[in-house]
Amino acid sequence: MSWLIPLIALIGAIYLLAVIEGWSLGGAFSLARPARAALAMIGQESTKTRKSDALFYQAGPVLLLVAGVLAVAVIPLAPDIILADMATGALFLNAALAYVLVALIMAGWGPNGAYAMIGGWRFLGQFLGYAMLIVMPITAVAMRAESLMTTQIVTSQAGLWNVFYQPLGFVLFMIAAQALIFLPPLDLPVAPGELAGGVEAEYSGPQLLVFRLARFVIILALAGAATTFYFGGWLGPVLPDWVWSGLKTMIIAAAMLSVGRFLPRLREERFLALCWKLGIPLSLINILVVGVLVLVVPV
Amino acid sequence: MIGAREGAFTAFRRVLARAMGAQPRVIVVPGRDVAVARGLDLIAAGLEPVASPRHANVLLIVGPLHPQLADAAATLYAQMPRPRAIVALGAENLTPLPPADVVCALSQEGLREATQALQERFAAGAFSETVKDFDAPALAVRVEYTCPMHPEVVSDEPGNCPKCGMTLVPKEAAAAGAHDGHGEKREHGANAAHAGHHGHGHQHGQKAHGGHQAHSGHETHGQASEATTYTCPMHPEIVRNEPGQCPICGMTLISSDSADSPGGHHGAHPEMGSDGSTGHGAHGKMDHSARGKMDHSNHGGMDHSAHSAGTDVPGIEPNFMSMVEMTKDLPASGDGLRMEWIDVPFGPFHPGLPGGLTLTLSLDGDTVAGAGLRGLARAAELQAMLPATLDDLRGALQGLSPHNAGFYVALLDHAVLAALGETTDLTVESAAIARLRLLGDLRWIAGLARLKGAIDLAARAEGLHRSLQIGHGEEIRAQLAQLCAKLQRAPVFRPIFSAKGGPGPTPAERLARMAQDIAAFADRAPAETAAPAHDMTGTGEAVVETGRGAARLKLTIKAGLVTDLQLVTPSQALAGHIAHITMHKELGEALAAVCLLDLDPWEVAQ
Numbered sequence: 001m002s003w004l005i006p007l008i009a010l011i012g013a014i015y016l017l018a019v020i021e022g023w024s025l026g027g028a029f030s031l032a033r034p035a036r037a038a039l040a041m042i043g044q045e046s047t048k049t050r051k052s053d054a055l056f057y058q059a060g061p062v063l064l065l066v067a068g069v070l071a072v073a074v075i076p077l078a079p080d081i082i083l084a085d086m087a088t089g090a091l092f093l094n095a096a097l098a099y100v101l102v103a104l105i106m107a108g109w110g111p112n113g114a115y116a117m118i119g120g121w122r123f124l125g126q127f128l129g130y131a132m133l134i135v136m137p138i139t140a141v142a143m144r145a146e147s148l149m150t151t152q153i154v155t156s157q158a159g160l161w162n163v164f165y166q167p168l169g170f171v172l173f174m175i176a177a178q179a180l181i182f183l184p185p186l187d188l189p190v191a192p193g194e195l196a197g198g199v200e201a202e203y204s205g206p207q208l209l210v211f212r213l214a215r216f217v218i219i220l221a222l223a224g225a226a227t228t229f230y231f232g233g234w235l236g237p238v239l240p241d242w243v244w245s246g247l248k249t250m251i252i253a254a255a256m257l258s259v260g261r262f263l264p265r266l267r268e269e270r271f272l273a274l275c276w277k278l279g280i281p282l283s284l285i286n287i288l289v290v291g292v293l294v295l296v297v298p299v
Numbered sequence: 300m301i302g303a304r305e306g307a308f309t310a311f312r313r314v315l316a317r318a319m320g321a322q323p324r325v326i327v328v329p330g331r332d333v334a335v336a337r338g339l340d341l342i343a344a345g346l347e348p349v350a351s352p353r354h355a356n357v358l359l360i361v362g363p364l365h366p367q368l369a370d371a372a373a374t375l376y377a378q379m380p381r382p383r384a385i386v387a388l389g390a391e392n393l394t395p396l397p398p399a400d401v402v403c404a405l406s407q408e409g410l411r412e413a414t415q416a417l418q419e420r421f422a423a424g425a426f427s428e429t430v431k432d433f434d435a436p437a438l439a440v441r442v443e444y445t446c447p448m449h450p451e452v453v454s455d456e457p458g459n460c461p462k463c464g465m466t467l468v469p470k471e472a473a474a475a476g477a478h479d480g481h482g483e484k485r486e487h488g489a490n491a492a493h494a495g496h497h498g499h500g501h502q503h504g505q506k507a508h509g510g511h512q513a514h515s516g517h518e519t520h521g522q523a524s525e526a527t528t529y530t531c532p533m534h535p536e537i538v539r540n541e542p543g544q545c546p547i548c549g550m551t552l553i554s555s556d557s558a559d560s561p562g563g564h565h566g567a568h569p570e571m572g573s574d575g576s577t578g579h580g581a582h583g584k585m586d587h588s589a590r591g592k593m594d595h596s597n598h599g600g601m602d603h604s605a606h607s608a609g610t611d612v613p614g615i616e617p618n619f620m621s622m623v624e625m626t627k628d629l630p631a632s633g634d635g636l637r638m639e640w641i642d643v644p645f646g647p648f649h650p651g652l653p654g655g656l657t658l659t660l661s662l663d664g665d666t667v668a669g670a671g672l673r674g675l676a677r678a679a680e681l682q683a684m685l686p687a688t689l690d691d692l693r694g695a696l697q698g699l700s701p702h703n704a705g706f707y708v709a710l711l712d713h714a715v716l717a718a719l720g721e722t723t724d725l726t727v728e729s730a731a732i733a734r735l736r737l738l739g740d741l742r743w744i745a746g747l748a749r750l751k752g753a754i755d756l757a758a759r760a761e762g763l764h765r766s767l768q769i770g771h772g773e774e775i776r777a778q779l780a781q782l783c784a785k786l787q788r789a790p791v792f793r794p795i796f797s798a799k800g801g802p803g804p805t806p807a808e809r810l811a812r813m814a815q816d817i818a819a820f821a822d823r824a825p826a827e828t829a830a831p832a833h834d835m836t837g838t839g840e841a842v843v844e845t846g847r848g849a850a851r852l853k854l855t856i857k858a859g860l861v862t863d864l865q866l867v868t869p870s871q872a873l874a875g876h877i878a879h880i881t882m883h884k885e886l887g888e889a890l891a892a893v894c895l896l897d898l899d900p901w902e903v904a905q
Binding site: 025033035036037038039040042043044045046047114115118121122184185187188191192193194196197200201202203204205208260261262263264265267268269270 | 749791890
């Protein structure tokens with residue numbers, strides 16, 4: 001039954017996140033809102049576009065959900081509440097999230113619609129930007145922990161959280177995370193104002209529900225990863241372990257969801273230029289600095 | 300409910316139906332900007348606006364549905380998943396749409412009532428055993444029948460082929476104006492020579508082996524590109540009449556006919572040497588030597604990998620699965636890459652553009668390669684109603700455009716006054732016009748912010764618009780000034796509002812004008828003129844500065860009837876620049892450039 005608690009926590013967190021999203025998008029704070037939206041989607045037809053590529057069309061959202069659940073599996077809520085405490089946890093997270101790209105291109109190609117297709121290919125470009133920026137900060141985190149095991153990474157921060165130990169890496173990781181789950185201002189593949197939903201535009205009813213659900217799972221996985229890698233996971237005084245990691249994760253996820261409403265969308269070529277010209281050199285510097293710190297300052 | 304979903308109304312479905320009605324997701328026709336202009340607040344009324352019809356369950360029609368938009372609205376409705384409902388606020392004739400499920404007045408109160416009514420409609424009729432299909436006329440597909448062996452045999456009815464007797468198979472007929480991949484737009488350098496070339500690759504190969512004479516294909520090619528120029532693969536602005544090196548990067552210049560397919564098939568054989576005499580084991584290569592000869596010395600630094608796979612493997616047809624071969628007839632874009640172009644319509648109900656405006660972009664990847672614009676051309680309707688009384692004309696102008704009706708009416712009043720030879724109290728009038736301009740500016744900002752996904756800014760601008768509209772302007776003067784200053788200074792918004800060189804006022808100029816208007820405006824609509832005498836005669840002209848430029852109206856009144864009228868609006872002139880300002884821009888940037896122009900679809904011609 002060790003999987004039951006993380007699963008319940010996951011469902012609860014997703015619901016809370018959906019409430020926060022509804023709130024941040026300008027609606028009132030309503031606990032019933034996500035439930036109503038989900039029920040409404042279940043009741044609707046799943047429309048199919050003409051000449052769609054049925055396999056890609058159907059599989060896209062499901063693959064996105066699978067990628068999200070796999071990524072969540074390696075995030076520890078407490079030392080003993082984790083779905084899979086792998087020796088290669090941090091690497092596995094990356095591997096799982098690589099399928100986000102595949103899922104989005106499938107969802108973009110499948111419906112045989114221009115908006116969706118442009119959205120899918122846009123994400124391929126975006127991937128080129130964030131791919132290195134998500135791996136390299138994790139490398140620096142693993143260097144300090146001397147392990148890729150997520151639980152080990154948390155315990156390595158007992159003296160000082162990584163957000164203070166390697167703030168540069170944290171900033172880069174969060175930018176990459178925002179791009180990975182295409183949240184505004186890096187929501188190029190969905191871009192409601194430009195592509196009317198992009199990769200999401202042709203999905204309706206239960207399929208749309210799966211897509212939205214998958215997105216929340218991945219947001220949670222990334223916020224959980226940020227908590228694990230930079231905010232000392234479950235470490236904290238007084239309160240129980242799982243409360244700390246849950247609280248930190250929710251705060252980061254809420255920040256990820258709401259930061260975009262204040263910023264205009266970044267243009268793709270600008271994002272790529274920033275990532276490659278600035279982001280990658282900075283993440284290399286981060287690795288160098290952390291390497292020196294690990295050798296010289298024992299914290 | 301007409302848009303019910305088929306199925307029995309089980310207990311579980313009752314719960315679902317309640318959830319749908321409690322939180323309707325709406326798609327607005329003609330657009331959210333029109334809803335704002337009409338003073339509606341969708342979110343406050345409990346509706347959730349969405350961007351795609353697939354995500355919506357309610358089609359909300361705001362104001363009278365223009366006949367030109369009716370077909371598009373029907374398509375939008377057909378794209379919505381069932382159960383779906385139509386709400387008409389102040390709209391009557393919806394054909395070809397089915398009749399509205401909820402009809403209310405065009406006001407915030409009406410919108411609230413409609414939300415209530417929707418709840419009941421969904422709860423009572425979201426599912427039904429008997430449902431009727433709805434087919435939008437624009438989506439109807441014509442099926443034609445054709446013979447599998449003789450594609451030239453096409454018939455409207457099933458039957459047998461008159462040539463071979465085979466049963467004809469059904470096929471979707473291409474829609475009118477269907478796109479053929481832009482083959483005609485940019486012909487390949489020497490198309491004729493080319494076609495023959497690939498068809499007889501083998502033959503060419505033998506000839507080539509015989510010592511590279513008589514390259515008929517090559518000859519033709521040479522003639523076809525008499526005026527060969529040389530350009531740098533990286534710097535297209537460098538164009539020379541002779542081969543040589545690029546002055547910027549030092550790369551070898553390539554000839555113009557190969558320049559439209561770099562990495563393409565002339566450029567793909569460095570290993571052959573310029574005389575093509577070495578390494579000719581496989582015959583497949585030859586067809587390139589013929590053409591490539593003249594260019595061979597020139598392809599430094601190009602990507603040559605494209606070709607080798609298909610041609611070097613014995614037993615495989617030359618050009619099998621060759622990217623070059625498959626793309627040779629496609630149009631080449633500015634970067635020389637050959638890709639299929641697609642024509643994508645944006646609008647008339649696109650979430651990022653003014654509602655009613657249809658922008659058709661030819662997209663080369665995500666780069667714009669051509670643009671067309673279609674509006675509603677309502678201004679032309681005025682001519683048709685002449686001669687008309689002033690009251691009729693005023694009514695028509697008021698209903699002309701939800702965005703700029705205020706300006707038109709002010710124009711009419713000024714023009715009539717001019718015809719009477721009177722003068723207006725300019726200070727009062729300009730304060731009222733400044734308010735109209737501010738309303739337009741706020742909608743312009745909200746539209747741009749929606750396009751760019753800056754939801755907070757959009758909500759703020761729309762909120763201020765509402766306050767200004769209901770006459771609470773004095774209370775929000777400070778907030779307006781703050782918003783304007785923020786847009787002028789904040790670094791995050793600079794990329795949007797710093798566009799230069801476009802037609803009309805630049806965004807920076809418009810913001811500067813907005814700052815002046817904020818200081819000057821007064822909370823009242825332009826004064827209504829006293830009804831002129833019924834038998835008045837004269838000619839009057841008036842000019843009003845709108846946010847996008849001057850609008851002009853010239854009236855000829857004879858015995859109380861307007862006999863001639865000329866209305867010149869800024870959108871008409873700005874619309875002509877669309878192709879120019881979007882060309883070679885990335886899609887999002889191109890949409891933003893169009894949005895910056897702040898075109899009024901009701902003014903733009905077809």
